[in-house]
Amino acid sequence: MSKEFSFDEIDILKLFRNDKTSTSFLNGIGDDAAVIKIKNQKLAVSCDSQVNNVHFKFEFSTISQIAFRAVSVALSDLAAMGANPLFFTNSLHIPKGFSKRDITLTKKGFTDAEKRFNIQLIGGNIASSKVFAIDVTVIGSLDNYIPRGSLKDEKIYVSGNIGSANAGLNLLKMKKVDKQLVEKYRTPIPKVELAKRLSSKGFLSSMIDITDGLAIDLERLVKFKRKTLGAQIEWSMIPKSLNLEKYFSNKKIFEMVLFGGDDYELLFTIKKNKQKSFEDYVKNNNLSVFEIGTTNTTGNICISKNSKVIKIKNGGYVHKF
C-alpha cells in the first residue's frame, strides 16, 4: 500500500538471505517461517507486523479485529509450513491518546485469537510510539517439514476463494458492506488444520500462503528452488465468491483475484507420485481444495482465460519501500 520507496521487500530479503543455515536452523531466511531444531524437536517460528495506515485503518476495523488479524496473519505463515501453532508473543507500539479501553479491546482481539486458534499468548512488550503497531511472533511444533520444492508437471491447488479479502477492503473504501467479503478481509482464518493434514500425509511438494496476491505468491512457490520452473493456471478454475460480480467489473475482479492479496489461503503443489492418493484422500475426507493449474518448465507464470494465455509479470503486490 505504500510505494514511496525506491526498493522493495524482495530486495531487502536478498540482503538478509545470505544467512547460512545450520544443523539447528533448517531452512534459511526467505521461507514463510523459520524451521529450527532444539534437541530433536522441530519448531516453526514466524513474525509479522501490522502498522496503522499501512496494513490497516481504524475506519475499516475495530481495534479487537485489528489485534485478531495481527495474530491470524502471523499464524498463516505457520499454516504454510504445516506446523502446529502453540504460542504467540506481541509487541505493541502505542501512541499518545490511546486509552485503557483501547488496550483492553486490543487484549480482547488477542483473547479471541487464542480461543479461535487454540493457541496461547505467552508475553509481550509495550512501547510508546507515534504510530500504533502490533508485531506478533508465533511459535509452533513441526512434525513434517516440507522444504519448498515444486517439480514440473505437478498440479497446483488453492484452499478457498481468492480475491474476496481484497474485494472486502475495496468495499470498505467504497463505504459498502458485504458481510462475507468484508469479514474475509477483517478477520481472515488461516487454514491451519488443512495444512497439517496435507503435510502429515506426505502429499505436498511445496506450500505457501497467499499474502501478497495469487500471481506473486505462485511465482514465489514454484521458483523458490528452481528459477526455470513456471506455471499455467486457468481462470475459470480459480474459486471466487459469486458476490464479486455484484460490485465489481470483470477487469477489477481479474486484478483483485490475481494481485489483490490478503487471502491467507493455502497455495500448494502435489507430488506426481502422490496425485492419485491425494485425490482419494480429498474425496474421502470431503476436503475443500481446488485445482487451478499445473507447473511447467517455461520459467513463466501464465494464466489462460477464455482460451487466451496471458503472461503475468511481477505485477503482484510487492511491498514497496
Added chain:
Amino acid sequence: MSKEFSFDEIDILKLFRNDKTSTSFLNGIGDDAAVIKIKNQKLAVSCDSQVNNVHFKFEFSTISQIAFRAVSVALSDLAAMGANPLFFTNSLHIPKGFSKRDITLTKKGFTDAEKRFNIQLIGGNIASSKVFAIDVTVIGSLDNYIPRGSLKDEKIYVSGNIGSANAGLNLLKMKKVDKQLVEKYRTPIPKVELAKRLSSKGFLSSMIDITDGLAIDLERLVKFKRKTLGAQIEWSMIPKSLNLEKYFSNKKIFEMVLFGGDDYELLFTIKKNKQKSFEDYVKNNNLSVFEIGTTNTTGNICISKNSKVIKIKNGGYVHKF
C-alpha cells in the same frame, strides 16, 4: 522517556496478567521471559521493541549500534531467566527515506550480535511505517528454570557497575564523550554466561535484569511473589564506575544509579542454604558479582547512605504512556 500518557506499563501489564498458565506455559505473563514446554524441552521466549526517539536517537548511535542493542536488550531478558540463547527474529519498521545502505547497516548490527552472542537470526519481517523501529524476539533453551521467589534475609547481588549506561546517555546529551560510559549505553552486553552458571548451580532464589533502574527492578524482584517482602541496600556497596565523579554531582550520581536504568546487569538473591557454597563458587571461579544488601519483611525498598536510611518510592523509571 515519554510521559504523555495517563497510565503506565505496570497498569497495562495488569490487564494482560490475568492470563492463566498451563502445563505448557509455565510462568504466566509478567516475568522477564515466557517459559514454555514443548515435548519436555523448556524454552524461554522474550520480545523487546526499540522505537526511534523513544528508546534511541540517531544522533547518539549508529544504525548498526541500534540494531545490535535491540538484540542485546531482548537477550538480557533471557539472561535473567538463566536461559541459553539460540535464535532471534526481527521485525523492522522502515520509514520513507531509508536507503539500502541503512538496511545493510541494520543487518550489520544483527550480524555483530550473532557473532558476539553466538546466536542466529532465523527470520523477520519488514513493514513500512512512519517511525523506524526494531522488534526482536529471542528464543533460548532453558535447563534450570528459576521461578522468581525471594525469601526474607537473603543476600542481594548485582553483576556489575550500575548507573554507567544512564551516565553514558547523559554525556551524549551533553555532547561529551567518555568511551567506557557511552559504550555501556550504546552496546550493552547482557551477562548471559554468568546467569547460566549461577542458575545451573541452584544458588538463585530469584533473578531479574536491570532495565528500568535498580530501585524499581529491585522492587519487582523481591515483591514478585510476596508483596510483604522488602529490601535494604547499602549505597557504598553498589559497584559504580569511578568515571561518574568526573562529570556528575553526587545528587545526579545517586539518581542515575538508582533510577537511571538501561544497565542490563543481573540483580539476584541467593537461597540462604546455598549462601556458603555460592561464596565459595564465586571465589574459586573469580566471578564478578557484588553484594549490595539483604531482603527483609518490611515491605519497603530502602537504601542506607552515610548511615541514613532512605525509603525509595516508585521513583524508578516506569514507562509512562
